[in-house]
Amino acid sequence: MYLRYAHGLGRAAAVTTITSPDSRLVKQVTPAALCGVWRSGGAPKVRGWPSITHVVIHTLIGSAATTIRHWHGGQNCLPPHYVIDKNGEITQMVAERYYAQHVGTANTYSIGIEHEGGCYNTPACFSESLYQASAALVRDICERQKIPKDRAHIIGHDEAPGTGHGDPGGYWDWDYYMALLQWDGRTASLKPxxxxxxxxxxxxxxxxxxxxxxxxxxxxxxxxxxxxxxxxxxxxxxxxxxxxxxxxxxxxxxxxxxxxxxxxxxxxxxxxxxxxxxxxxxxxxxxxxxxxxxxxxxxxxxxxxxxxxxxxxxxxxxxxxxxxxxxxxxxxxxxxxxxxxxxxxxxxxxxxxxxxxx
Ligand SMILES: [Zn+2]
Incomplete structure (x- = not known):
């Protein structure tokens, strides 16, 4: 695994929404434009631990590559922290310690993950590699941020307070997904x-x-x-x-x-x-x-x-x-x-x- 950095970031000084990935599962780092995060004095506002208590599951209609470009370029100012493409490759766009504007009032306390290949009208949208990669990432987030791996803390965008968004919708298999989250990621005999x-x-x-x-x-x-x-x-x-x-x-x-x-x-x-x-x-x-x-x-x-x-x-x-x-x-x-x-x-x-x- 190697990391790709867009625009030579990683050279510390620049004001950016992310310099280095929070998870070892991240394949690519592409910062979202600053308009996509809460700011204070022009720089992303930092939230303290343990203010992160939830993970929000989103699905993305359209291509991950194009949408990542829009979030990066500032044509869209509502980025998640992570994007998982339909092959299971993970891009991080906003550091977990910053407030990405992905979900409304729950922005304060949540980490957002967008999934490519999403749609509302067939379960076939959600590939096995998408479930596996997403579950591995959320297990990692929950362990680092001490978030309980249950349905009270891992929610869909459609379950966030005050939302009108319907993603990921009823074809997202929550039972299977939550079983994958409970798994240790290693023991084959216990794999859901x-x-x-x-x-x-x-x-x-x-x-x-x-x-x-x-x-x-x-x-x-x-x-x-x-x-x-x-x-x-x-x-x-x-x-x-x-x-x-x-x-x-x-x-x-x-x-x-x-x-x-x-x-x-x-x-x-x-x-x-x-x-x-x-x-x-x-x-x-x-x-x-x-x-x-x-x-x-x-x-x-x-x-x-x-x-x-x-x-x-x-x-x-x-x-x-x-x-x-x-x-x-x-x-x-x-x-x-x-x-x-x-x-x-x-x-x-x-x-x-x-x-x-x-
Ligand atoms: Zn959403």
Whole structure:
């Protein structure tokens, strides 16, 4: 790893928003223009320890390189402290001891991180390398600044007091991200893992003619209750006498031994079924870990919603069941058309999460 310095900074004397990186994970230092920080007598105002108590997660629509140039040149005076590009490369623009103007009133006590490749309308925006690099940086910040690694202190821009910004939105996987923050960054057996099963992981083909393809409704500021996780999903009218295996089936393989939390996501729509049957089967040896089934009210908003400062209702994953599984175990999940209740049964997405140390 080497450090690149824009404009030969690092020669101490100049008044700048940063001279040397605060974290060893920083790949590039590019100072933000002075207009992007709080100043006193023309120089950046220094905040004292322990005034830094929070980290704010932002997502950036558009290219990191271009936006970094604008923050550097002063065409934009609202820089974060750090920018992570979609390959996981970290640029620092403002020293942690200065107040970057990234989030409004929370500027006083927070460090801001922008993530490239952000968008509101699909979870595909957030790459694995982005989650890993961001979590490593925030672990490092929290250890140095003595910030607790919990949701009270690691917040989204959409959760900052008084904000109208919706980033990073509901497709940012907070459960996975917080698990990565809790990890020590070293012990492989405790490393959090995530498996998402959706339209792309279907086991049963062809489906019976009773199933129709649904398309995700346009997303404005992060997914609300009516947005699916995947771009496409399936739905079918329920029937009390349908065969139980008239179902959409997903299949996956467990990548590490440990506790796995299965969660579900479906668009909550008017006329959805109030007792949709979900069956889960695994190939684990322990009979207690081999199956689970439950019925769910797919029309209930409350199961999968949370409210933030900026967003009235944001879609979230709903925990279904926790299994103890081994590497290589198969998991099969089915959403059946058989139901005593009327309305559409929806098969969208499931997430298996191994949280490691949590
Ligand atoms: Zn933001």
């Amino acid at each position: 893992q995530r498996i998402v099963l959706d339209y792309n992981s279907l086991f049963t083909f062809p489906l019976t003619a009773n199933w129709n393809e649904g398309v995700r409704l346009p997303v404005k500021w992060g997914p609300g209750h009516e947005q699916s996780y995947a771009a496409k999903y399936y739905y079918a009218e329920a029937d009390p006498v349908a065969k139980e295996d008239d179902a959409v089936e997903y299949s996956g393989a467990i990548t590490d031994s440990g506790q796995w939390i299965l969660s579900a996501w479906w668009p909550v729509l008017r006329g959805s079924n109030t007792a949709a049957l979900i069956n889960v089967a695994t190939t684990n040896r322990d009979p207690a870990q081999r199956s689970f089934s439950g019925t769910y009210d797919q029309s209930a908003r409350g199961l999968m919603a949370r409210q933030t400062a900026a967003l009235y209702s944001t879609h979230t994953w709903m925990p279904v069941h926790t299994f103890t599984l081994n590497t290589g175990d198969g998991v099969r999940i089915s959403v059946s058309r058989r139901s005593s209740a009327r309305g559409r049964v929806i098969a969208d997405a499931f997430r298996l999460l191994k949280t490691g140390s949590l």
